[in-house]
Amino acid sequence: MTEKGVMRAALCARYGDAAAVAMQEVPRPVPGAGEVLVRIQASTLDSADRRIRALDMPPGFGPMARLAFGFRRPRQPIFGTTLAGTVEAIGPGVTRFQPGEAVVASTGAAQGCHAEYRVISERKAIVAKPEALGFEAAAAVIFGGMTARFFLEEKAQVTKGQSVLVIGAGGAVGIAAVQFARAAGARVTACCSSGKANWVLAQGADAVIDYRAAGWPEAHHAAFDMVIDTVGAVPARQAARLAREGGTLVVVSASLRDLLALPTLKARTGRVVVGGMVPDHPEGLARVMAHAEARRLRPAIGARFPLERIAEAHALIDAGHKAGSIVITMGPADLSAPS
Ligand SMILES: NC(=O)c1ccc[n+]([C@@H]2O[C@H](COP(=O)([O-])OP(=O)(O)OC[C@H]3O[C@@H](n4cnc5c(N)ncnc54)[C@H](OP(=O)(O)O)[C@@H]3O)[C@@H](O)[C@H]2O)c1
Incomplete structure (x- = not known):
């Protein structure tokens, strides 16, 4: 001191x-x-x-x-x-x-x-x-929880029974998204490096995709109800098509070019597209603490x-x-x- x-x-x-x-x-x-x-x-x-x-x-x-x-x-x-x-x-x-x-x-x-x-x-x-x-x-x-809660609870409203893909599941936002979607009753597929596969499964993911494996991302076309991208390594247009027609893409991180194109992405792909900046308000933080107390995060x-x-x-x-x-x-x- x-x-x-x-x-x-x-x-x-x-x-x-x-x-x-x-x-x-x-x-x-x-x-x-x-x-x-x-x-x-x-x-x-x-x-x-x-x-x-x-x-x-x-x-x-x-x-x-x-x-x-x-x-x-x-x-x-x-x-x-x-x-x-x-x-x-x-x-x-x-x-x-x-x-x-x-x-x-x-x-x-x-x-x-x-x-x-x-x-x-x-x-x-x-x-x-x-x-x-x-x-x-x-x-x-706090950091991952505020972000995952804002996008999955407030914006995209993940629900029981949905299949959710989390891209970047090994990071702070991604692992909170895995936990949050799983707690909501979704079936969660985590996309991360192979070295984190067991850790991500232990955090609540049902399945894992290695982003360095052959077939990623093309082999997973239209395979999910919701895709949350915390990395931005897959172009938004391609990431949207990992969700089924009428499904949802949640963009947490993307290039400026992709972000500017988000408003027209729905018309071009037939998917709902959600993006934005996480606000720092006390209600959001209080919700995160309540979720953490209840072990949902x-x-x-x-x-x-x-x-x-x-x-x-x-x-x-x-x-x-x-x-x-x-x-x-x-x-x-x-x-x-x-x-
Ligand atoms: N919109 C907003 O308001 C908001 C709020 C908070 C954060 N963000 C953004 O969200 C992003 C993630 O934040 P974070 O705190 O979770 O970052 P982080 O903790 O550094 O995690 C990023 C993870 O991405 C994984 N990764 C790297 N390349 C990848 C790829 N090609 N495919 C899949 N996963 C890959 C890495 O793990 P492995 O490669 O080892 O698997 C790493 O753990 C950042 O870009 C941040 O700026 C946005």
Whole structure:
């Protein structure tokens, strides 16, 4: 623990590789009116953090990235969009939280969670952490859970008996989609690398397709009621045709060209097409926590790193095959907590 008034944080001073991120002591934030100061116990390093640090956007989005995130270097040098921790202090006028309360938050594009403390408005996506979930477990379900829930529950409304293909099932969003669709009573086929097949089956998939195998994707034409693509490696037009006529394609990640063509894709393919950006609102986060408490979403933690070793976590994510969530821990190990 650092002395009062300062905190340890991982700062990214430039766009680039994992070595661009280093630990520093910075001023500890102070909660203003309506704000909550959270002492963070756990966060995650997600695809969103890597995309910004490496300026590695889906094809077509590159030119917009510096405008959005900072021209010469990241405008927000502290990455991290998820946190689980304890309310340390509250600012004037806060009514929803008390010091000592365990909370989770999703900070989205504002980031700032790879640090010991973060201030967040009580009106943003911050909710009570269920007691049944430890800090690491709670942090681990936020990013993938928010995304899978938004697309499968709110937008595409997956239902019992449907056959669902999840492309990119080995990642944070994909594995949450596998769990979520399975909990809804769907029959789930997971598309991932062969090395993750057993892990993905253990997470609830009924069948696995290796995306490097002969016949992928052509051999699976019109084979599913719903296809959720979290990778964008298959062109959207082809991914849509993996669903049957009248079925649904859910586009989580795609090139700018494919995204611009989504509105006409339904007419061209006869499939319903769903896309969009996941909003960071408290209701969505509360739903994710309720699903996690009911074990419909479960933490799938591929690796853990203490905050001091976050550069190693960045190097791992750069390899491109992370499994589920990478948890970043700030406090002592969460060994007693359920996961
Ligand atoms: N629309 C939104 O609002 C929204 C929100 C969140 C995330 N996203 C996007 O969703 C995507 C996934 O995010 P994530 O956090 O799940 O990423 P992630 O954890 O890094 O997982 C991506 C997974 O894709 C797998 N993969 C790589 N190439 C593949 C291929 N050709 N076919 C099938 N799987 C392949 C990799 O596993 P293996 O190769 O080892 O199997 C990897 O684990 C990102 O592009 C992110 O930007 C969008």
